[in-house]
Amino acid sequence: MIRHVVALGLLVLLAATPSWAQEPIRIGFLTILTGPLAAPGKEMENGIRLFMEEHKNALSGRPVDLTVLDTGGTPAGTLAKARELAEQRKVHVIIGPLAAFEAYAIAPYVNSQRVPTISPSAAADDLTQRKATQFFVRATSTSTQPTQPFGTYAAKTLGFKKVATIADDFAFGHEVVAGFQKAFEDAGGQVVQKLWPKLGTTDQGPYISQLRKDIDAVFIGFAGVAALRFLKQFEDAGLKGKIPVLANQTAVDEALLRNMGDEAIGVVSTMHYSAALDTPANRKFTAAYRKAFGTDPGYYSVGAYTAGLFLKQALEKVRGKVEDTDSFLQAVRGVAIADAPGGPIRLDRHGQAVHNIYIRRVERQEGRLQNTVIHTIEGVSQFWNYPEAEFLKQPAYSRDFPACRFC
Amino acid sequence: MLPRHRVIGLGIMLLLLLVAPPFLSSFLLTLLTQALIYGILAMSLDLILGYTGLASLGHAAYLGLGAYSVGVLTTRHGANFWVTLAVGLLLAAVVAAVFGLVALRATGVYFLMITLALGMVIWGLAHRWVSMTQGDIGISGVPRPDLGLPWSLAKGIPFYYFSLAGFLLALWVLWVVVRSPFGQSLVGIRESESRMRTLGYHVWLHKYIGFIIAGTVGGFSGVLWGYYNGFVSPADVELATSVEILLMVALGGRATLLGPALGAGVIVLLKNLVSVYTHRWLLILGAVYIGTIVYAPEGIVGAVRQFAKGVKPEPLRSKA
Numbered sequence: 001m002i003r004h005v006v007a008l009g010l011l012v013l014l015a016a017t018p019s020w021a022q023e024p025i026r027i028g029f030l031t032i033l034t035g036p037l038a039a040p041g042k043e044m045e046n047g048i049r050l051f052m053e054e055h056k057n058a059l060s061g062r063p064v065d066l067t068v069l070d071t072g073g074t075p076a077g078t079l080a081k082a083r084e085l086a087e088q089r090k091v092h093v094i095i096g097p098l099a100a101f102e103a104y105a106i107a108p109y110v111n112s113q114r115v116p117t118i119s120p121s122a123a124a125d126d127l128t129q130r131k132a133t134q135f136f137v138r139a140t141s142t143s144t145q146p147t148q149p150f151g152t153y154a155a156k157t158l159g160f161k162k163v164a165t166i167a168d169d170f171a172f173g174h175e176v177v178a179g180f181q182k183a184f185e186d187a188g189g190q191v192v193q194k195l196w197p198k199l200g201t202t203d204q205g206p207y208i209s210q211l212r213k214d215i216d217a218v219f220i221g222f223a224g225v226a227a228l229r230f231l232k233q234f235e236d237a238g239l240k241g242k243i244p245v246l247a248n249q250t251a252v253d254e255a256l257l258r259n260m261g262d263e264a265i266g267v268v269s270t271m272h273y274s275a276a277l278d279t280p281a282n283r284k285f286t287a288a289y290r291k292a293f294g295t296d297p298g299y300y301s302v303g304a305y306t307a308g309l310f311l312k313q314a315l316e317k318v319r320g321k322v323e324d325t326d327s328f329l330q331a332v333r334g335v336a337i338a339d340a341p342g343g344p345i346r347l348d349r350h351g352q353a354v355h356n357i358y359i360r361r362v363e364r365q366e367g368r369l370q371n372t373v374i375h376t377i378e379g380v381s382q383f384w385n386y387p388e389a390e391f392l393k394q395p396a397y398s399r400d401f402p403a404c405r406f407c
Numbered sequence: 408m409l410p411r412h413r414v415i416g417l418g419i420m421l422l423l424l425l426v427a428p429p430f431l432s433s434f435l436l437t438l439l440t441q442a443l444i445y446g447i448l449a450m451s452l453d454l455i456l457g458y459t460g461l462a463s464l465g466h467a468a469y470l471g472l473g474a475y476s477v478g479v480l481t482t483r484h485g486a487n488f489w490v491t492l493a494v495g496l497l498l499a500a501v502v503a504a505v506f507g508l509v510a511l512r513a514t515g516v517y518f519l520m521i522t523l524a525l526g527m528v529i530w531g532l533a534h535r536w537v538s539m540t541q542g543d544i545g546i547s548g549v550p551r552p553d554l555g556l557p558w559s560l561a562k563g564i565p566f567y568y569f570s571l572a573g574f575l576l577a578l579w580v581l582w583v584v585v586r587s588p589f590g591q592s593l594v595g596i597r598e599s600e601s602r603m604r605t606l607g608y609h610v611w612l613h614k615y616i617g618f619i620i621a622g623t624v625g626g627f628s629g630v631l632w633g634y635y636n637g638f639v640s641p642a643d644v645e646l647a648t649s650v651e652i653l654l655m656v657a658l659g660g661r662a663t664l665l666g667p668a669l670g671a672g673v674i675v676l677l678k679n680l681v682s683v684y685t686h687r688w689l690l691i692l693g694a695v696y697i698g699t700i701v702y703a704p705e706g707i708v709g710a711v712r713q714f715a716k717g718v719k720p721e722p723l724r725s726k727a
Contacts, residue, residue: 033686070686072678074647075545075640080438080679088434104547105638124544131547169534171543398537 024065025315025322028085028115029304030078030096030106033070036200036224040300041070041098043255044121046293047304048095054288059312060320071097075105082106086113092322093118093332095307098300100124100143100171103136111135116329118310120303125175126396128352128382137332137351139307140299141272141382143172144179144397146249147221148384149357149377150270151183154246157375158268160184160216162406163246164193166207166230167221169399173199176221176248178397181404183384190406191219196399197226204230208237217244220251227251228259235263244268252362254298257369260362264369267362272353272380273302273342274360274371285341296370302341310335344379352382412715417665424571433563440563442675443570444631446668447577449655451624456653457662458585459617460597462519464649465506465526469499469622471533471644473629478546478639479539488552492630499626500619502529507618511611514600526649533641545640552634566635573631574668577624581664584620593617594662658699660706669707 029048032041045068057064067089071078078097085091086109094110094117097103103122110117111133119127119136123143127136154160163184167173173196181191192215195207204226211218220230227247234240240263247269250256254275257264275286275296285305289297297305314331315322322328336346345355357380360371383391395401428436452466476495480486486494510521533540540546551561558565584590592613595603604610633639642648651674659670677695682688703710 034689070682070688072682074642075638076636076642077679077682079636079638080441081683083437084434084679084683087437088432101543101545101640101642104544105636105640108548108637126544169543174543399535399542400537 022062024063025059025093025320026065026089026091027067027311028082028089028091028094028096029066029068030071030081030085030094030098030102031068032073032098032102035073037073037098040121040224040255041073043298043300044096044098044304046289047120047297047301048308050289050292050301051305051308053292055308055312060315062315062320062322067091071102073099073102075101078102079105079109082109086110086115091115092328093311095120095304095311097122100127100175103127104131107131107133107136114325116325116332118307118332120307121300123175124171125179125382128348128350129392130396132350132352134333134351135329137310137335137347138353139310139345140303140353141249141355141357142352143175144182145352145380145382145384146270146272146357147176147180148183149380150246150248150359151180151185151189152187152384153270153359153375153377154180154217154219155184155187155189158217158244160189160244162190162192162215163217163219164195164211164215165191165219165221166195166197166204166211167219167248168199168223168226169196170199170223172223173221174399175397177219178399178402179384180219180221180246180248182397182402185402185405191404192406194404194407199223199226201226202229204233205237208233208239211239211243215243217246219246219248221248222251224250225256227256231260231263231267241266250299252360252371253300254296254371255300257298257362257371258295260369262364264362265364268374269360269362269371270357271299271360271371272355272357273299274358274373276360276365276370276372277342277358278373279339279341279343281339281343282341297341306337306340306342306345309337309340313337348381350382354379354381356380428564428567436563436567438676438679439672440567440570440635441679442672443567443574443668444628444635445652445655445671445675447574447628447631448625449652449659449667449671450577450581450664451621451628452652453656453661453664453667454581454584454593454621454624455614455617456656457660457664457667458590458597459593459614461511461514461614461618462653463510463522464519464646464653465510465522465524465529466621466625466652467644467646467648468506468526468529469503469625470629470632470648471529471639471641472499472502473626473631474633474636474639474643475533475540475546475629476626477630477633478549481549481633482546488554488634491552491633492627495626495630495633496623499629500623503619503622503625504615506622507615511614511618523646523649526644526646530641530644530646533644540639540641543641545638545642547638549633549637549639551637560634570631570635573627577627578664578668581620581624585664589613589616597662654696656706658696658706660708660710663706663708666706666708673707 069081119138125142249271317331343356357377359375473495655670656667660666
């Protein structure tokens, strides 16, 4: 008797479940798997794969259909792949892309197609500032979100007066340096020299020999392998230990750190995450990541994983009804997570993450290099401590803004 | 005139291009549109590469000039299509005229290197002239043109026909050029520059005019490209893009005009479709290039022609 009732009850439940419950949630993932940015692109894919594995390919009781596409690292390629995802695969949400120039290319498109897009990596400031769109949110820092507090920290806490900067000559490099410079100079420091090696430069020697001798520290803003060569050549030039090195969020990222040697020890950097962060959520995340891929997670993988957490929370809020684009988008834009791997994270009204920024120092622990957290700045917004209205009135950070007044 | 079977073949191709859109998914349609625009660019390069025998590694510059004209004029000044078209063509023509003065002093590999350098000048401007081009970030938010037609070009199908019209126009212009006595003299120059000179032709001037026409038509494809993507960035004028156009011409068949357009179609479709299914798409693309060079050194069109004549295509062998 009881068995029959249970069976009947189950039947009723099954019948009552709307048909969409069995339809998979389609997620498009845009990354770069060929060319110079292929290594970070692979890390990004690892992050989302781990997330999906942990959730057994199901969110809010619905199976998940994940499509990973390679954009080839060009804006036109990214746009073509975004079209494939939106029009051909009819995805409900896009996670990606990797690079800022890719994000600028697709932001207007995903907005017109009404596909909510969560950026796990593309950091360009203006995408959540002067050119913010409804359908684009970011699960990672803007380019300058970590470097602005770092500028203040370098002037006030580290007590540096004169700093030279050297960074990749593309949008991301321009922005990280500009943010650092603005905050550093507002706190009384002076940026006295700005060098821009072309992205992909193999020999940093000529730039290192150009560095002025009267500087207190050098700030590096490299996105990829340039940091490897720079630190090595910096040591070869006999400058290690004489001039302290400050680094942006990607230069001593865990993805690069495992290929570095003692030349990296002592580099102080800034980011919204460190694999060495000692919180329960991060211990769990790094352990799972190490088990799956044998390496420490870093900027790109934690971004993709956090984007997965965003998606999960938003889906739970709309009970898996991803088809209702308006309420789903609203849920995405209202995301607030207390225990992400990088600590508490929430979105501001522009769709940009507000989260902790960690000042880290490269140290050797148990035989391998790690970014030990030496200082935590909690709840940092993309505008740092500048008033939002005033911040948005100034020109976007670029190669030429702020101007180098002390050069 | 053209032989009958070729007229029929071309007619079928045109008919397919005309009736295909309603049957294609919107994604395939955008790829086909992209193929048409790249087709124009590849055909314009064919005029100097195939017909005149000058391999240029800076042809992406003209794509960029056209596209940046659209990007800057529409987003900053709200310019309409005709203004951007006029500016884009004029800018491409003027730059080609200046570059031609420099590049045409040389031939062969030196010409290749000078055009490469000149192409990089345009890339450098796109990258560094931030106040005009927004640098590495590029210009986004370019609206689709409004020609006052009853169909909105923001939609896929009308824009496809718009691009097809542009393609046919460019094809017609280039066809008239290569069939003219002027075009024939370009071929003569390719075959033997010294003989043409002895015959009294002003060789340099012929090459110069051909170079400017190619640049201008390249600029035209750039205007369409800017509207198609709604976005322009330095990546459009990179060396990689120039190399890709060269490959399109080589793959399709030099000095055949439609061959390069076909090559453009094959490469655009391969690149975008294969990469959806496998991350090893570059390997496949590479294999196609090598296969073409070894088994069809005259490109797709060359191989088809030989086949039609009943001649077996001869694999490339060392002539030692």
